[in-house]
Amino acid sequence: MQNDHQEELARRAADGDTRALDDLLTAIRPDVLRRCARFLPCWQDAEEACQDVLLQVARTIGRFEGRSRFSTWLHVVTANSCRQTYRSLKRRAAEEAHDIPPVDLPDPRTTSVIAGSRLDLLDALEQLEARKAELVGPMVLRDICQLDYREIAAQLGIPEGTVKSRIHQARGHVREYLMQGS
Template sequence: MGTREEEQEALAVRAAAGDGSALNELLASIQPNVLRRCARFLPCYQDAEEACQDVLLQVARNIGSFQGRSKFSTWLHVIIANGSRQTYRSLKRRAAEQSHAEAPVDVPDARTTSVIAGSRLDLLDALEQLEGRRAELVAPMVLRDICQLDYKEIALHLGIPEGTVKSRIHQARGHVREYLVAGL
């Protein structure tokens, strides 16, 4: 028997080919890791759980599009990053809608309760700003700095040269740094 990652790769290939039992086994196998990775993005555990469920749903819906061009783990990291960022945008939108409601709910601001939580939220805000201006810079930075993939894996997944990946990460970090410094 191989490593857990090798087993997940094999399950992903079978699931992509339409094997329902392989998909169920794959989802059960990746769930703890997906939750852990969502929690890297989202400081509140309940928010990370919500993102995790969304990610698992996206995997189930889109497994047929997994072509094996990159490793399944890389494909999954992209879905986790996108799903977590989407959950954050949705939570932000809900919070804005609640603030316009008649009786605002007294919810503590994560930025004041945890330096780590605040820095994560600031980073998500910075990535959202960057996505609006230079969307092509976001994925390489997220895959490198949050998902901790190596440059070669990122280049393979995005279908761009490794030098371009490094350049985009460098540019993205500069833009994010500017945003974070301006926000202080």
């Protein structure tokens, strides 16, 4: 029922109803923040990505045509924003590394295994994107956003068999990258 309400708000917001847009942004914020926290291990980074998602939804809702469900469109926007936030944070960290003396590596006994594995996954996705960008989207939508194959195919405009093939290939590449790191 909640999703139907959000779908209706999204349609009205796409048609220019600013009240519906405000209500939509308020309604989706908790779910967007939770999804961002799945990607990014640091809460402040997840909040930054969430704000970026909400801003992007507000700016681009007029382009939402309703060909797919709003929730599917939102998953794509969220995944892309989280990956962009991660790349930005990584770039900033590299730039700052030139300005400050090197620090010791984190102690693995006090570093969250979950946080470390998320960063490894984001690094693996970044490596895969550089080599085979077409494989990243389907894998992120399936394995992180948990969309079904039909929704992914509709969102990306490709056949369901192609979606399955790309996910299989992406998982193989990511597995290979993660095995090299261990």
